[in-house]
Amino acid sequence: MEKNKVMLVDGMALLFRAYYSTAMSGYFRINSKGVPTNAVHGFVKHLFTAMDHFKPSHVICCWDMGSTTFRTEMYPDYKANRDAPPVELVPQFDLVKEVTNSLNIPNIGLQGYEADDCIGTLTTHFEQEAEVLILTGDQDILQLLRDNVSVVLLQKGYGNYKVYTHDTFLEEKGITPRQIIDLKALMGDSSDNYPGVKGIGEKTALKLLYAHGSVEGILQNISTLTKSQREKIERDVDNLHLSRKLAEIYCQVDVTCSIHEAAITIDRAVMEAKFNEVELGNVAQLIAK
Structure with missing residues (x-):
């Protein structure tokens, strides 16, 4: 029996990357309800492209749940240099989770923790029973690399990745991921x-x-x-x-997701209904491969 391959997705990393790649040219893809969808459209494209490339059997999306976390309680200036998210991106935070939900992909996040902490927790949970791939643009997550855990870093454009294993990281950097x-x-x-x-x-x-x-x-x-x-x-x-x-990424967040819930079971009709409602255009064709 083939071993399960779980892809843990850093949702915010994909969403922000997708937003800025088009927003720089002033392209926000406003739908007929007046809601920008450029970030959601790019997020889905990144997600489908990675799923097609790495062929996971299971997918989970992890999210930041606001800017207040246990780290800001420990150190109020933590990430205090970050600008507020652009006004065109704000309505897409909830919208992207609705779209992910329509793909039957679990959305995981908990107030007080970052997506990285949820990813770390789920990595610990799944690494014994599955190969774990973490999809992100954030190098901080490389500390989670272990024998059965790889990190896929998004590069410029779609479908371009730098993949790290524990050994390739050690070879390149001269230090262990930890x-x-x-x-x-x-x-x-x-x-x-x-x-x-x-x-x-x-x-x-x-x-x-x-x-x-x-x-x-x-x-x-x-x-x-x-x-x-x-x-x-x-x-x-x-x-x-x-x-x-x-x-240090905290790996004991009170979040859980069973391997069964994470199995890829996309209902084409549900997905297309949501994509039509949001007016995402032809993104659905990407999953037809």
Whole structure:
């Protein structure tokens, strides 16, 4: 019997990518109800193209549920540098879930957690019984790579991917996927807006991890560091620990989805009725392959 292949989709990553690829040229695909659909249209195209390419047996979509999470409680400035979503995108947040629902694909998300945390939790849940593929554009999720877990990073356009396994990541980066958490703890993350250790960049952080393995290893051997490295870390040790907590994907979110619920069972009539209602045009043809 062929092993199940579960594709966990970072819904927001696909939706935002689809939105910006057309919005840059001012193309929002407004339907007759006055609702923009450019992001939803592109999302479906990304989803169907990936399903056709990787041939999963099961698919689940994970979503962020608002900007307030346990990380913003821990550090109020977390992602505070992000602009509010564009006005044309806002009505598409609910619409995309309706469309996903019409494909009989489960929508998973929980207030207080990010899509990444839901993906991490479901990865832990499924990796023993299935091959897991994570579809995203976000490199943070590479920390979840394990023997039975691959990450598919969307590249420019449709159908272009960079696929990482645990071993290819280790070969390319020289650190294990789990060490991404320690790397980000040391150097911070300007995109997610948390500090790390001031004055330590990627080069130094990697050097320290090659030598000592982890944040704990570095702190245990702090006397062997250069005077400058030691002073920076000692001065910013609280931020180091905080940044590590912010960087780590939480894999014990109270979400669940059975393998049975995630099986691909698209009802063509239901899908086409929804696509016609939303006026998504000929996207449905993409699944006819």
